[in-house]
Amino acid sequence: MTRTMYEKIISRNLIVGTDETPDRLYVDLHLVHDLSPQAFSALRSKGRTVRRPDLTLATADHGVSTQRRGLLGPTVSTEEQPQIRALRENCEEFGVPLFGLGSKSQGIVHVISPELGLTLPGMVVACGDSHTPSHGALGALGLGIGTSDIEHVLATQCVVLPNLKTMRVRLIGRLAEGISAKDLALGLVAYFRASDARGHVIEFQGEALKQLSVEGRLTLCNLSAEMGARAALIAPDDVTIDYVVGRRFAPKGLALEQALDYWLTLASDTDASFDTEVEFDVSSLSPTVTWGTTPAMSVSVNGVVPRPDETTAPADTIRALKYMGLEGGEAMSDLEVDVVFIGSCANGRLEDLRAAAAVLKGRRIASRVRGLVVPGSQLVKLAAEQEGLDEIFIESGFEWREPGCSMCLGMNDDVLNSGERCAATSNRNFEGRQGPGGRTHLVSPAVAAATAIVGHFTDPKMLP
Incomplete structure (x- = not known):
């Protein structure tokens, strides 16, 4: 069997x-x-x-x-x-x-x-x-x-x-240079529209997984919740x-x-049957940013905010645009931010901090931007400090914080003021999640860092 x-x-x-x-x-x-x-x-x-x-x-x-x-x-x-x-x-x-x-x-x-x-x-x-x-x-x-x-x-x-139910998601192709696990996850969330995977356990397969570290795989499986999945799996x-x-x-x-003998038996059998089969081409993904109030509402950082008549759910789009202070048709790169938050269980690991620090090294963030870096754990914080990442963040103008969920959900003193726009590496951008009236855009750590530097959403490759 x-x-x-x-x-x-x-x-x-x-x-x-x-x-x-x-x-x-x-x-x-x-x-x-x-x-x-x-x-x-x-x-x-x-x-x-x-x-x-x-x-x-x-x-x-x-x-x-x-x-x-x-x-x-x-x-x-x-x-x-x-x-x-x-x-x-x-x-x-x-x-x-x-x-x-x-x-x-x-x-x-x-x-x-x-x-x-x-x-x-x-x-x-x-x-x-x-x-x-x-x-x-x-x-x-x-x-x-x-x-x-x-x-x-x-x-x-x-x-x-x-x-x-079970769902196999085959990741076809290879991620382009500079495309992160967060960009992949947001691309999949947009594909699934936060509901198509409901009631399923997703198993991710495909060559693209070999490009992801365990930290990247944690990001991918983390955001499977935003695809509607009950759980997600990647074979050891x-x-x-x-x-x-x-x-x-x-x-x-x-x-x-x-344990090793057991772990290597866990992969699905080659002829195993799944309730649903999906293929997703990762090769055309680009750095991604959400424009609305669900993780499924996203476009390329070099793209344009959609107008209601360009979407499959115009009423939802109208509500999201109103909350986000947008009309539709704006270039994402024209949207200025007030706050940049790097952290959360989606992107608060050492690899994430390294990616952001690599962009920030030798640069300063825009004077109008408040930046927060919150390590995901004390061990991450210690490792980052041993590598000197904390100094890079502080010298660039970011605040170096203690570990916690922080601004991901605003159940502490890290919250947005009403109307503030935030580039966040967290996993949800629902209305009021980071504070009543706060406007959250989900991005990768590298995009968050580049956005902090210029003060508006930016592809890291476009930095001078």
Whole structure:
């Protein structure tokens, strides 16, 4: 019997399930952050404990302040103090390991788990965050779950998963020079229109994947959530193994040898059957920027904002243009920005910071632009500082911040003022996500850096 990668993973973790009933899967790793207090409260009210605290890990990320943190802790707003305190108290009470403020391993949940070697091929990873599909970059089934599901996983170490369909996305051709994983991901989101992959687990295949590091694959799988997918997978290969081996929590010795034998069996069988087959030519992609209020509303950075009658959903376009302060027909390169944000679980890794710093080195950002660089984790921050990237950012005029989700979703003190336009390397540009009235355009780290320098959206190759 031939099987897809998804079918191989769930068969290993399946507890019960039929064609007519949802699957119940054993969870290999449960990730928790500071937006999960209700789940712990529900456990407490029912007198339950955390079944496998050794398979549970918590970190503070969404609500933390990214301002410089002193000996007494960070400068935090009154809104976020209860969240961080509740996470710490819940973890202490229920025996859950916590990488909180002050920890050398603290950071965005989808950044720290791969970099610490906690996320491994073949795992089922659950987290109360919609961008958990990120972990598919390492061949793990990453499932974003809701509050009631978080409680269920904490109490039982199991997750209820509806019957999902499978989709193979073949990436045809090669990425042109200077085209990043973010440009690829935004191109795919536009192709899928944030709904066509709904109810599916995507498996990415194709030669183009060989051009992507694990960091790039994490970006691609991260934005699969914006394609409507429930999860995304990339089969482990030499790139995956080179990334995982030697990391803090990765298997070692005999355990590693046994793991490697298993990991290399995970790829879908050559004649496996998928519910949906898609081919996507990557060769014509260009540096991309969103113009509207969903990640699917994007054009080339050298392109033009569409008019309502040029789109398949004129009413949605009219609403998006109104919110973004646009009419349609504007050249993207004419749009000035007020803020540039580099960070998030989509683009806050060391490779992303290197890409931005390479553009910024020896240059200054426009005087009207406020720039923020927020590393995805303390380990990313330390590595960047050891390479001198922080000095490049600071000398160019950017603010060098502490790790956290930051301006990606504005649940902290990093927010836009109403009407401010921002070039952001995050993954969502919904109305008000970075602050009420804030206007967010999604870009790659290199485009973000080039845009900061000239003050308007710019292809890095066009810089003098």
